[in-house]
Amino acid sequence: MDRRTDMTPLPAHESASPVVSRAPVVQVRGLSTRFGETVIHRDLDLDVLAGQVMALVGGSGSGKTTLLREIIGLLTPERGTVRLFGEPIADADPLRRRALRRRFGMLFQQGALFSALSVFDNIAFPLRELHRLDEAMIGELVRLKLAMVELEPRHGHLMPAELSGGMIKRVALARSLALEPELLVLDEPTAGLDPDLAASFVKLISALQKELNFTVVMVTHDLDTLAGLATHIAVLADQRIIACGPPAEVMAVDHPFIHNFFCSEHALAALSATLSKK
Numbered sequence: 001m002d003r004r005t006d007m008t009p010l011p012a013h014e015s016a017s018p019v020v021s022r023a024p025v026v027q028v029r030g031l032s033t034r035f036g037e038t039v040i041h042r043d044l045d046l047d048v049l050a051g052q053v054m055a056l057v058g059g060s061g062s063g064k065t066t067l068l069r070e071i072i073g074l075l076t077p078e079r080g081t082v083r084l085f086g087e088p089i090a091d092a093d094p095l096r097r098r099a100l101r102r103r104f105g106m107l108f109q110q111g112a113l114f115s116a117l118s119v120f121d122n123i124a125f126p127l128r129e130l131h132r133l134d135e136a137m138i139g140e141l142v143r144l145k146l147a148m149v150e151l152e153p154r155h156g157h158l159m160p161a162e163l164s165g166g167m168i169k170r171v172a173l174a175r176s177l178a179l180e181p182e183l184l185v186l187d188e189p190t191a192g193l194d195p196d197l198a199a200s201f202v203k204l205i206s207a208l209q210k211e212l213n214f215t216v217v218m219v220t221h222d223l224d225t226l227a228g229l230a231t232h233i234a235v236l237a238d239q240r241i242i243a244c245g246p247p248a249e250v251m252a253v254d255h256p257f258i259h260n261f262f263c264s265e266h267a268l269a270a271l272s273a274t275l276s277k278k
């Protein structure tokens with residue numbers, strides 16, 4: 001899998017490698033979405049390459065969550081194609097869809113844990129769905145995933161209603177990583193967390209992403225989340241992606257949304273450290 005994170009042309013010796021190895025993890029082409037008379041996206045294109053952490057930003061109601069739902073096949077656009085791992089998801093039969101489904105994890109805003117299942121059973125759920133692992137192996141894997149998100153084996157016995165907001169997010173993250181996905185899709189990962197918890201959750205995702213090298217597509221309004229995680233930013237405005245690239249490049253684009261979003265004092269302070277690192 002190609003782990004390059006920039007968009008520069010490959011050197012000649014690398015360009016001879018098979019085309020499939022350079023296929024974007026997510027490729028959106030000519031996507032249009034409409035709810036009734038309201039056009040949300042018009043002829044939208046987006047590429048997310050392997051290893052990138054792509055943050056999708058845009059005004060409220062600009063269609064970020066809708067785009068995420070289309071990327072993972074929960075919603076079918078009116079027009080255009082979405083390819084996941086090089087495969088057009090609209091054409092995939094149920095078997096192929098299930099195979100694709102195992103290659104990405106999704107973290108919803110509120111965690112979306114099964115309230116009637118313990119923490120252990122929530123994390124075990126996708127593993128049991130494989131019908132390939134025995135309970136001893138599942139137990140081992142669940143303990144590993146708990147440790148990965150800095151929770152202890154005893155937390156496995158708790159029910160979701162007994163968890164703090166920060167723990168719910170960690171359990172949901174452990175469940176979304178249970179099948180070792182190549183792509184993690186995050187919708188406002190730090191929504192509802194106080195600043196300290198948000199910062200430690202961002203640090204955790206960032207450490208796991210660096211260690212496991214999965215690709216990320218996330219929606220966030222939060223500048224600290226953006227600064228702590230994103231290698232790339234895609235800006236959704238005027239019903240399409242008006243800018244996409246590393247933060248410094250995107251911030252230099254002349255567009256009213258970009259001026260307003262990035263040019264506040266807080267934005268500059270949050271992003272200045274990132275810009276010097278990336």
Ligand SMILES: Nc1ncnc2c1ncn2[C@@H]1O[C@H](COP(=O)(O)OP(=O)(O)OP(=O)(O)O)[C@@H](O)[C@H]1O
Nearest residue numbers: 035036040058059060061062063064065066067219
């Ligand atoms: N299933 C649906 N049926 C009708 N309208 C919808 C549906 N889903 C979303 N919308 C509308 O589409 C627009 C885009 O919604 P979406 O949730 O994608 O925006 P967003 O950019 O994620 O917004 P926010 O940042 O406020 O969460 C909104 O006006 C929303 O009300």
